[in-house]
Amino acid sequence: MRSLSSLKYCSVYGKNEVEMMLDYFKVLIEEIEESNLPYFNFKFITRYTHSDMQGLGVLDDLLYEYFEGLIQNGRLKNTFIFLFGDHGLRYGPPRQTLDGMLENRMPFLLAIPPDNFFTDFDQNDTIFRTNTQRLVTAFDIHKTLLNLLEITNGARDTTKGISLLEPIPMNRTCESAFISADYCPCNWIKMVPPKVFNKIISGNDIDALYTSKLIRYGVDLAIKSIKNILSSYRHICLVDELELATIIYAILITNNNVTSDQDLKMLAALNINTNVNDAVKISDIDETRLPKVFGLIKGFVLAFKFSPNQVAYETTIEFYQQNATKIFKKIKVIFPLDAYEVRSYCTKVNRIKPF
Known part of the structure; x- marks a missing residue:
């Protein structure tokens, strides 16, 4: 097992707090299963992974030993297990990569049925396995739990979501799965790394020109939004001094109706220029040129840095x-x-701490 010395977490009698909690639940499960009573057990472990990716290795070992011990003692023969994260890493250099963006929006999920579940309850294991390649949300986990109650106790529900025991459509969209645009990576076209943001070819690529202006316009909107949030705190914040330092990446969000390879290739090949020096007003964008762009995209995911503090x-x-x-x-x-956390020591107002 990895050493905890560098992680500086609480330890009592040679055991860290997560080990102590898992030991407690292990005893609890053994007592409940011996009484043959149904139970629901929820654990929420954040200490080792919330702010430090190194903690994943420690937690991985602890969870392996925990589940392995329960399995060997026959404690999970009639238990459905869900192991998942609520989100990925939200801060730091890895978060500014495409992998980091995807992990933040698509956390880890394991769903493990008990032995003989599909046979005992006449369920289709092929559907369950196929759903591992489908768009799944937390609503679906909730729906699955209710579905399990329905199978065993005849309970009914009318909630949104699709049970993992039922077919999930291959063409499921974020809208139909109740996923908002800022958490949906399904329709992304990547415009990174930054070196892709070159000068527009001969100034003649009109689609790229107006898409570039829309991107810059979008960043300006975000800057104005932040300045508006900080406007009442000029005594501690350099509101007027805030300005764009650099655009880290821009990702196009396509509409669901973009199905032709030609349109996708056109969007992916746009030679975007984010080195537009001046702020862009919407009046700077020729709206007669926009229908083609608007017909294919519905927005952007934008990352940028401010000066003077170079925060992303x-x-x-x-x-x-x-x-x-x-x-x-x-x-x-x-x-x-x-x-x-360190930068925001000057205020206790939660709304402006991130800025």
Whole structure:
């Protein structure tokens, strides 16, 4: 097992707090199963993984020993296990990579049925296995738990979500699964690494030109949003001094109706220029050129840094058009990509701590 010396976590009588908690639940499960009573057991472990990726190795070993011990003692023969994370790493350099973005939105999930479950309850294990390759949400885990109650006790429910024991459509969309755009990576077209952001070819790539301006316009909207949040705190925040330092990445969010390879290739090949020096007003964008772009994309995932403190942020911005003349926008939550605990010591106002 990996050493805990570098992780600086609480230890009592040679055992860390997670080991003590797992030991407690192991005894609890043994007592309950010997009484032959049904039970629901929920554990929420965050200490080793919330702020330090090194803790994953320690937790992996502890969970392996925990489940291995229960299995060897025959304690999980009639127990359905779900092991999952609520989200991935939210801060630090890994978060600013595509892998980090995906992990943050698509946490780990294991669903392990008990022995003979599919035979005993006349369920289709092929459907269950096929669903491992489908779009799944926490709503579906909830639905599965209710489904298990229905199978065993005849309970009924009308909640949203699809049970993992039922067929999940291969063409399921984020909208139909109740996933908001800022947590949906299904329709992304990656415009990174930053070196892709070169000068627009001869200035003649009109689609790239106006997409570039929309990206810059989106970042400006985010900056204005942050300045608006901080406007009442000028006595501790350098509101007027905030300005864009660099765009780290921009990801196009395509519409669900983008199905042709030609359109996808066109979007992926856009030679985006994010080195637009001046702020962009919506009046700077020729709206007669926008229908093609708007027909294929509905927004961006943008990451950028401010000066003077060079802190990284990410936001999702959705654009849509109305009456062919106006661009409306919806800025989703603005996430800091750097830890801000130390930087925010000057205020106790939670709303402005990230900024």
